[in-house]
Structure formats: structure tokens, C-alpha cells
Amino acid sequence: MGLFQKAPTTPEELEQCHPLQIPPDEVLEFDEKTWYQRAYRGEHVPQLTVRALIMGSILGFFLAFTNLYVGLKTGWHLGVAITACILSYSIWSGLQNLGLAKSPMTILENNCMQSTASAAGYSTGGTMVSAIPALLMLTVTLENPGGTHIELWVLAAWTFLLAMLGVFLAIPMKRNMINQERLKFPSGTAAAVTLQSLYSEGKEAGRKAKALFLAGIVGLATPLVKDLSFLKKVAEDGTAQMHALIPGYSKIFDWLPPIHANGKSYAPSDFTMKMENGFLMVAAGALVGLRIAIYMAIGGVLLVFWVGPMALEAEWTNPAGDLVTAATHPGKAWKEIGVWIGAPIMVSSGLLSFLLQWKTIARAFTGFGKGGGKEDELVAKTEVPSSWFFTGAGFAGLLVVFLAYQYFEVPLHMGALAVVLTFMLALVACRATGESDITPTGAMGKIMQLSYGVLVPKNATANLMTAGITAGAAGASADLLNDLKSGYLLGANPRRQFVAQFLGIFTGTLATVIGFRILIPDASVLMGEDPAFPAPAAAQWKAVADVFVIGFENLHPMARQGIFYGLIAGAVMVLAEKILPKYRKWLPSATGMGLGFILPFQYPWAMFLGALAAYLFHKANEEQAHRYVVPLASGIIAGESIMGVIVAGLNSSVFAG
Numbered sequence: 242m243g244l245f246q247k248a249p250t251t252p253e254e255l256e257q258c259h260p261l262q263i264p265p266d267e268v269l270e271f272d273e274k275t276w277y278q279r280a281y282r283g284e285h286v287p288q289l290t291v292r293a294l295i296m297g298s299i300l301g302f303f304l305a306f307t308n309l310y311v312g313l314k315t316g317w318h319l320g321v322a323i324t325a326c327i328l329s330y331s332i333w334s335g336l337q338n339l340g341l342a343k344s345p346m347t348i349l350e351n352n353c354m355q356s357t358a359s360a361a362g363y364s365t366g367g368t369m370v371s372a373i374p375a376l377l378m379l380t381v382t383l384e385n386p387g388g389t390h391i392e393l394w395v396l397a398a399w400t401f402l403l404a405m406l407g408v409f410l411a412i413p414m415k416r417n418m419i420n421q422e423r424l425k426f427p428s429g430t431a432a433a434v435t436l437q438s439l440y441s442e443g444k445e446a447g448r449k450a451k452a453l454f455l456a457g458i459v460g461l462a463t464p465l466v467k468d469l470s471f472l473k474k475v476a477e478d479g480t481a482q483m484h485a486l487i488p489g490y491s492k493i494f495d496w497l498p499p500i501h502a503n504g505k506s507y508a509p510s511d512f513t514m515k516m517e518n519g520f521l522m523v524a525a526g527a528l529v530g531l532r533i534a535i536y537m538a539i540g541g542v543l544l545v546f547w548v549g550p551m552a553l554e555a556e557w558t559n560p561a562g563d564l565v566t567a568a569t570h571p572g573k574a575w576k577e578i579g580v581w582i583g584a585p586i587m588v589s590s591g592l593l594s595f596l597l598q599w600k601t602i603a604r605a606f607t608g609f610g611k612g613g614g615k616e617d618e619l620v621a622k623t624e625v626p627s628s629w630f631f632t633g634a635g636f637a638g639l640l641v642v643f644l645a646y647q648y649f650e651v652p653l654h655m656g657a658l659a660v661v662l663t664f665m666l667a668l669v670a671c672r673a674t675g676e677s678d679i680t681p682t683g684a685m686g687k688i689m690q691l692s693y694g695v696l697v698p699k700n701a702t703a704n705l706m707t708a709g710i711t712a713g714a715a716g717a718s719a720d721l722l723n724d725l726k727s728g729y730l731l732g733a734n735p736r737r738q739f740v741a742q743f744l745g746i747f748t749g750t751l752a753t754v755i756g757f758r759i760l761i762p763d764a765s766v767l768m769g770e771d772p773a774f775p776a777p778a779a780a781q782w783k784a785v786a787d788v789f790v791i792g793f794e795n796l797h798p799m800a801r802q803g804i805f806y807g808l809i810a811g812a813v814m815v816l817a818e819k820i821l822p823k824y825r826k827w828l829p830s831a832t833g834m835g836l837g838f839i840l841p842f843q844y845p846w847a848m849f850l851g852a853l854a855a856y857l858f859h860k861a862n863e864e865q866a867h868r869y870v871v872p873l874a875s876g877i878i879a880g881e882s883i884m885g886v887i888v889a890g891l892n893s894s895v896f897a898g
Contacts, residue, residue, distance in 0.1 A: 244736070244740055245289055245290070245291070246287040246288065246290050246737075247287065247290065248287055248290040248291070248292055248293075248346075248350065249344060250343055250344050254287075258286055258347035258348070258349065259348075260348045260436075260437060260440045260441060261282065261437075261731055263279065263280060264437065265434050265730040265731070266434075268280050268730045268732075269425065269430065269730065271423075272421075273416075273420040273421060273620075276420070276729070277619060277620070277623075280729075280730075280732045281732050281734075282349060282731075282732040282734075284622065284623070284734055286347075286349060287349065287350060288347070288352065288733055288734060288737055288738070289738075289740060289741055290353070293346065293353045293354040293357070294353070294354070294744060296329050296346070296358075297329070297353065297356065297358040297741065298358075298361060298744070298745065298747075298748040299748075300329060300354070300361075301357055301358035301359070301360065301362045301745050301749055301752070302361055302748045302749070302751070302752045303362075303752070303883050304358060304362030304363075304879065305361050305362045305363075305365060305366060305749050305752035305753050305756065306752060306756045306882050306885075306886045307321065307362065307878055307879050307882035307883065308366045308882075309366050309370065309752075309753055309757060309760065309882075309886075310521075310756070310760065310886060311525060312778065313370050313760060313761070313774035313775075313776050314525075314774060314775070314844065315522070315525060315777065315836070315840070315844060316370065316776070316777035316778035316781075316836065321358060321359055321362035322355050322358070322359045322363075322428065322429075322432040322723070322724065322727065323431060323435050324453070324875045324879060325354065325355050325359065325362070326355050326432060326436050326439065327435070327439070327449055327450055327872060327875075328453070329351055329354050329355070329358070330346070330351060330439045330440075330450065331450030331454070333345065333346045334450075348436055348437070348440045348731060349728075349732070349733050351436055351439075352433075352436060352727060352728050352733050353728075353737065353741040354741075355432060355436070355727065356724040356727075356728070356741040356742040356745065357741045357744055357745035357748075359720055359723075359724050359742070359745065360404070360408070360717075360720065360721070360724075360741075360742045360745030360746050360749055361745040361748045361749030361752065363720050363749075364404045364407065364408070364716065364721070364742075364745070364746060364749060365400050365401070365746060365749035365750050365752075365753045366749070366753050367403075367682060367709075367713045367716040367717070368399075368400065368709040368713040369400065369753050369754075369757050370778050370779065371776075371778040371779050371781075371782050372686075372705045372706060372708060372713075372779075373396065373709070373757065373779075374761060374776045374779035375705050375776075375779040375780075375782040375783040376391070376701075376702060376705050376706070377389070377391075377761065377763075377764050377767065378764050378767055378768055378779065379702070379705070379783060379786065380764070381768065386763075386764070386765065387763030388763055390758070390763075391648070393754065393758070395644065395648050396754055397750055397751075397754045398640070398644060399641075400713075401746060401747070401750040402641050402644065403637075403709070403710060403714050403717065404713065404714075404717045405633065405637040405717075406634060406638055406641060406660070406663070406710075406713075406714045406717070407713065407715060407716065407717025407718040407720075408633070408718070408721050408742060408743055408746065409630055409633030409634040409637060410630075410634055410663070410664050410667050410714060410718050411667070411671060411717075411719075411721045411725075412627070412629060412630035412634075412739075413627065414668060414722065415624070415625065415721075415722060415725055415735065416624055418671065418672065418675050418722060419675075419722065419725060419729050424672070424675030424676055424726075425675065425676070426674060426675045426722060426726035426727075428723045429722070429723035429724060429725070429726030429730075430727070432723070432724075432727040433726070433727040433728075433730035436731065437731070448868065448869075449868065449869070449872045452868075452872040452873050452876065453872040453873070453875060453876040453879075454876065455876065456872065456876025456877045456880065457876035457877070457880035458880065459520065459876075459880065460521070460524075460880020460882075460883075460884065461880040461881070461883070462880075462884075463519050463520055463881050464519075464881060464885045464887075464888040465884065465888065466485065466486050466487055467487050467489050467519055468485055468885065468889075469485055469486075469888045469892065470483035470485050470892050471485070471891075472484050472485065472486065483892075487518055489517070489518055489519070490516055491515060491518055492508070492509075492510040492515055492516075493515070493516045494510065494514045494515065494516075495508045495509055495510050497509050500545070500549075501550070502549070502550035502551075502554055503550075503553045503566075509545065511571040512544075512571045512572065512574060512842065513841035513842045513843060514842045514846075515842065515843045516843060517843040517846070519847075519881060520877045521877060521878055521881040521882065521885075522843075522844050522847035522848050522851065523847050523848070523850050523851035523854070523877075524851055524873070524874040524875075524877035524878045524881075525848055525851065525874070525878060526847065526850065526851025526852040526853075527852060527854060527855035527873075527874040528855075528870075528871070528874050528875075528878075529851075529852060530855075531852040531853060531855070531856045532830050532833065533830045533832055533833035533836075534833065534849040534851070534852035534853070535830075535833065536829050536830040536832075536833030536834045537834070537836050537840070537844075537848055537849060538837060538849040539829075539833075539837060540583065540833065540836065540837020540838045540845065541838075541845040541846065542837075542842075543837070543838070544575060544582075544837065544842070545574075545842055548574070548579065548582065548803075548838075549568060549571060549574035549575075549578070549579075552566065552567035552568035552574055552578040552799060553566055553567075553568050553570075553571065553574070554566065555797070555798075555799045557797050557798055559797075560794075560795060566797075567797045567799035567800060575775075575838065575839060575840060575842070576768070576775070576780060578797075578799060578800060578803060579838040579839050580780050580781070580784050580838070580839045581796070581799075581800040581801075581804055582803040582804075582807040582835075582838045583777075583834070583835040583836065583837065583838030583839035584781040584784045585804045585805075585808045585811060586807045586808075586810050586811035586831055586834055586835035586838070587683065587811065587831065587832060587835035587836070588687050588785070588808070589807070589808040589810075589811035589812045589815075589831075590812065590814055590815045590832065590835070591683050591687065591811075593811070593815045593816070594815050595673070597815070597819055598676075623734055623735060623736060624735055624736065625735060625736050625739045629739075634664075638657075641656070641660060641710060642656035642657050642659075642660060645659070645703075645706055645707070645710070649702050650700055650702045650703050651703045651706060651707060652703075655696060655697055655703070656707070658696075659689065659707040659710050659711070660710065662689065662711065663689075663710050663711045663714050663715065666688065666689075666711050666715055667685075667711070667714055670682065670715040670716075670718065670719055671715075671722050674719040674723065675722065680715065682712040682715050683712070683778070683781070685711045685712055685715050686708040686711055686712040689707050689710070689711045689712075690704050690705070690708045690785045693707045693708070694785070694786075694789035698789060699790055700790075701786040701787070701789070704786045704789055705782055705783075705786050708782065717746075720742075721739070721742050724738065725738060725739070725742075756886050759886055759889050759890045759893070760774060760885075760886060761774065762893055767779065771841065772841075775839075775840055775841055777836060777839045777840055780839050781839070807835075810831075810834070811835065814828065814829050814831040814834070815831060817829075851874070855870050855874075858870060
């Protein structure tokens with residue numbers, strides 16, 4: 242069977258490519274035999290075409306910037322599959338109307354396009370918002386305040402190989418989890434439903450596409466107004482400074498009473514209590530939901546009015562004999578003390594949530610390897626062969642071990658162990674994704690950090706990068722299975738879809754590496770008093786690595802107390818959800834509370850406003866909100882993120898002086 246296919250052009254060929262007449266929710270219930278009889282479109286229906294790959298690569302390239310930008314701002318990773326579907330459908334329809342495209346892109350071509358875009362926009366960015374910026378921050382010294390970047394080619398190779406490892410590790414899981422057990426993989430199912438509706442409801446598709454594009458224009462314009470520093474202003478000392486049309490934030494809370502600490506009075510804005518003059522975080526809040534956003538805001542308020550002032554007054558004589566406080570400045574409270582409360586909340590809640598899914602963990606290992614009996618010829622021709630798994634995973638794994646040894650201080654045997662453990666943890670992460678739509682890459686990374694903190698003590702680089710192997714590969718594995726689930730519900734050929742997914746890694750690697758270097762020229766944008774990119778995921782990872790390197794006894798006592806109470810609080814919140822599932826929506830969110838402590842206040846506040854607006858929209862008009870919230874939010878995020886990367890590049894080159 243040839244893998245690449247010719248796009249349909251004649252009416253007869255297009256008729257052969259019409260969408261499956263069975264809705265995705267019905268295909269969900271098919272066993273493997275029924276799927277081959279009723280849903281599988283056959284090997285001759287075009288899906289892996291050049292135009293699908295080109296469109297997916299282009300969209301994925303730009304959507305990778307979106308995930309990188311949002312991830313460095315909030316620690317969140319957003320799925321790009323549905324956005325890519327809507328964009329591809331509307332762009333190709335526009336090209337056809339202009340006479341630039343001869344025939345419409347079929348639903349299975351669009352599904353392959355989505356796989357390529359998803360691999361590029363999602364699978365390659367995991368460690369770029371966690372382990373990599375954390376490692377950069379660890380290299381900061383008084384003599385080198387900007388830190389030291391990893392060599393560009395090493396960063397590109399590392400990013401590519403982790404995504405490749407994850408994609409190939411998922412091969413032996415696919416048939417068991419999707420064909421036989423029929424796990425739902427909610428995001429994959431949603432993508433299939435979206436594609437089916439685009440091809441069956443023309444007016445509906447047009448409305449969503451228009452909303453996405455209009456929101457995208459607003460998003461594109463925002464960084465040009467608030468971030469592009471093209472205006473020159475002479476300061477009082479005579480030096481020229483560049484600034485944008487409007488400031489990045491507004492001090493709207495300074496009418497509140499001053500905050501007193503350590504004999505001084507501070508304005509709320511000194512504690513980062515400001516309003517972000519942009520829409521990206523508002524849009525992200527609309528997608529995250531009201532419960533998490535409320536507790537993000539609550540966590541931020543607790544830090545500003547309670548924990549922060551206490552930290553400024555908490556004095557301690559450290560082992561070197563210096564008198565220090567838990568926080569040195571109000572604007573640094575979120576990262577000097579907040580991180581020691583917020584990170585433990587998320588670590589304990591993530592790990593405990595994971596362990597409470599012990600049935601899922603058990604099924605992951607008992608179900609692995611069950612191929613459903615003897616393969617018939619059709620299955621053997623359709624599924625991804627096991628030889629690809631051994632070749633691809635073996636090749637990527639060996640190179641990952643080599644790079645980890647050569648550049649990240651990981652002993653060879655420890656690197657090999659990390660790859661083996663990664664396969665086991667990816668197995669669990671993929672099943673969790675299939676059952677709950679939550680990929681616990683953070684928890685997987687913490688397990689590796691804790692393990693290697695014992696196996697390779699006092700080595701922060703090895704601690705971070707072995708955890709990065711697991712988080713990067715597990716995320717790529719889960720993303721592949723989500724996309725294969727989407728294709729399965731539409732009757733696609735899984736082998737061709739796998740190839741589309743793998744090819745997306747190339748453009749994704751290019752985009753994330755370029756984007757990271759543009760957005761993060763040095764560590765100052767991650768670590769300043771009011772950093773452009775607070776990178777909360779990286780802050781968590783760095784905090785865990787720091788504990789193993791500097792020793793628990795060298796932490797400020799208030800930080801130690803923060804760790805203790807944070808671990809307890811995270812566990813209690815998870816147990817409350819487990820014991821009282823009916824009241825979950827009224828219970829505190831550990832994720833929200835933790836993020837509220839480790840982000841500058843303007844971000845939780847903006848996300849709260851977005852979540853509240855989306856909630857009120859749903860209450861006012863459920864049908865309209867269901868139709869427009871996701872396209873509007875996705876458009877703003879895509880537009881502002883892409884232009885944000887461009888503006889960052891212009892500021893560091895054209896308008897640098």
C-alpha cells in the first residue's frame with residue numbers, strides 16, 4: 242500500500258470522499274470488526290495528500306507559536322486540533338472561491354491536516370515551557386545574569402527527538418486503547434464531531450470561521466498597540482527609551498488602601514495587582530472555565546494581602562550568617578515565596594489525583610500488549626506495524642540517551658532508565674487522557690524529578706532533563722492517540738494518519754525553537770520583577786530541582802512551611818473532590834489556587850474576567866455561547882500569540898536602541 246495519495250479532482254472522485262454517514266457518537270460504540278465493516282473508508286479514499294500536509298504544516302507552524310506563547314505566560318498547553326480544523330476548512334474554501342484551489346479539501350484530508358498541525362502545534366512544545374526555561378534560570382549567576390542558552394542545534398535535536406520518541410511509543414497502545422477498549426479520548430472525539438459538522442452544516446461552519454477570523458484580527462492588533470516599542474522618549478536623565486503606544490498594564494487597583502509591611506506602605510500595584518491591557522489572558526480564561534479562574538484570583542489575592550506582606554517581614558539568618566527575608570520586594574513575592582506554596586499544592590494534587598486513578602494505572606499495564614487475537618490481512622495492512630515502533634522508538638531513544646549524557650550531565654545508564662520509565666509513564670498518561678481528557682504530564686515529570694533527585698542527587702540539570710524526557714514524550718504520545726481517535730471515528734486509515742502526525746514534528750520543532758529564542762533572549766524575561774513570561778511550569782520544575790540541590794535545610798523557614806502547608810492543602814482539595822464528587826463545582830480547585838500563588842496577579846485577574854464573561858454568555862444564550870466562545874477565544878489567542886512573537890523579534894532587533 243502506497244502511503245501518499247493524489248488529491249481528488251473529478252466529481253466521481255469527490256463523491257467517493259463524502260463524509261461518513263454514521264455520526265461519530267455511533268461509531269464510538271463499534272467494536273473493531275464492526276468498524277472495519279461499516280466505518281472504515283478503505284485504503285483508496287484520499288487522505289494523506291500533499292496539500293493536506295502543506296496546509297497542516299503551515300497552520301501547525303503558526304499554532305506552535307500560540308502554544309509556546311501561552312505556555313510561557315500561564316503554564317497551560319492548549320489543544321490546537323479544533324482551531325486547525327476550522328482554519329483549514331475556511332481558508333481552503335476561500336481559496337476555492339477565488340479560483341486558486343481546484344477542488345474542496347475532503348474530510349479525511351482535513352483530518353490528516355489536523356494531525357500534522359496538532360503534532361507541530363502541540364507535541365513539540367512541552368519541555369519548551371517547563372524543563373528548558375527552568376534550566377536557563379538555573380544557569381543565572383551574578384556574573385552571568387542572563388543565564389546561558391543551550392546550543393541551538395542541541396535544543397532543536399532534543400525537541401525533535403522527544404516528540405519522535407513519544408509518537409513512536411504510542412504505536413503499541415493504539416489498537417488496544419482505541420480499537421478494542423474504545424476509550425473516548427474526549428478531545429479527539431470533539432475534533433471528529435467538529436469536522437463532521439463543518440462538512441454537513443455549511444452555514445454553521447461559516448459563522449464559526451467568521452468569528453474566529455474577526456477575533457484573530459483583534460488579537461493581531463493588540464501587541465502592535467501595547468508591546469511594539471517604536472516610540473522614542475527621552476527620560477529625565479537624558480537617556481532615550483523606547484515605548485509602545487499604551488502601557489502593558491494599568492494600575493486600576495491603586496485606589497484600594499495601601500498594604501503595610503516591614504514599616505512601609507505599598508500600593509497594590511507594587512504586588513503586581515494590575516490590569517493586563519490585552520485580551521490573550523482573558524481569552525484563555527474563557528477556555529479554562531470559571532471554577533479554576535475563581536481560585537486563581539483567590540490565590541492571587543491571598544498572596545497580595547496576606548502571604549506577601551508576611552514574607553517581607555519574615556527575617557532569618559541563613560547558614561552564611563546573612564539576615565534575609567522570605568521576600569525581598571513586593572513585586573517578587575509571587576516567585577520568592579508564592580512558588581513555595583503554589584508549586585507544592587499542584588505537585589501533591591497532581592500526584593495524588595494520579596495515584597487515585599489506580600484502576601486506570603492497573604488497566605494500562607494489564608491491557609498493554611493485548612492485540613485482540615490473530616490479525617487478519619486487512620488489519621495488518623491498515624494499522625501501524627510493530628516494526629515501526631521498534632525502529633523509531635529505538636532510534637529516538639538511543640539519541641535521547643546520547644544527548645542527555647553529552648550535554649545534560651545524565652549518566653548513560655540513567656538516561657537509558659529514563660527512556661524505559663518514560664514508556665511506562667506514557668502508557669499511563671495515554672490511558673488517563675483516553676478516560677478523562679487530562680494528560681498528567683506535570684505529574685509524570687514530578688515523579689521523574691523525585692526519582693532522579695534520589696538517583697542523581699545534587700544534579701539539577703539531570704533532574705530537569707530526565708523529567709523533560711518523560712513530560713515531552715508522554716505529551717506527544719497522548720496527542721497522537723487523540724488524533725488517531727478522531728480519524729478512527731471518521732473512518733480514516735491509521736497508518737497514513739500516523740505518517741501525517743510524524744511529519745508535523747519537523748515544522749513544530751522549527752517553530753518552537755525559533756519562537757523560544759525570540760521570546761526568551763535571556764533569563765531576564767523569565768525572572769525579572771515583572772517578567773514578560775513568568776513561565777509557571779518552569780518555576781515549579783526549578784523549585785523541585787532546587788530542593789534537591791541546595792538542600793531543604795538551606796531554604797528560608799517560611800518557604801519550608803509553605804511547602805508543608807502547600808502539600809497538605811493540595812492533597813485535601815483532591816480528597817474533597819473524591820469524597821464529594823457531586824459538589825465538585827463548589828469545591829476549591831487545587832490547580833487554580835496553585836497557579837494563583839505562582840503567577841503575577843494581573844494574569845489570574847484577566848483569566849477570571851474571561852471566565853466570568855464566558856459563564857455569563859452561557860447563562861444568557863446557551864446556544865450562541867456554545868457556537869462562539871471557543872472560536873472567539875481561539876482566534877484572540879492565535880492572533881495575539883503569533884503577533885506577540887513577531888513583535889518580540891522586532892523589539893530585540895529593529896527597535897532595540
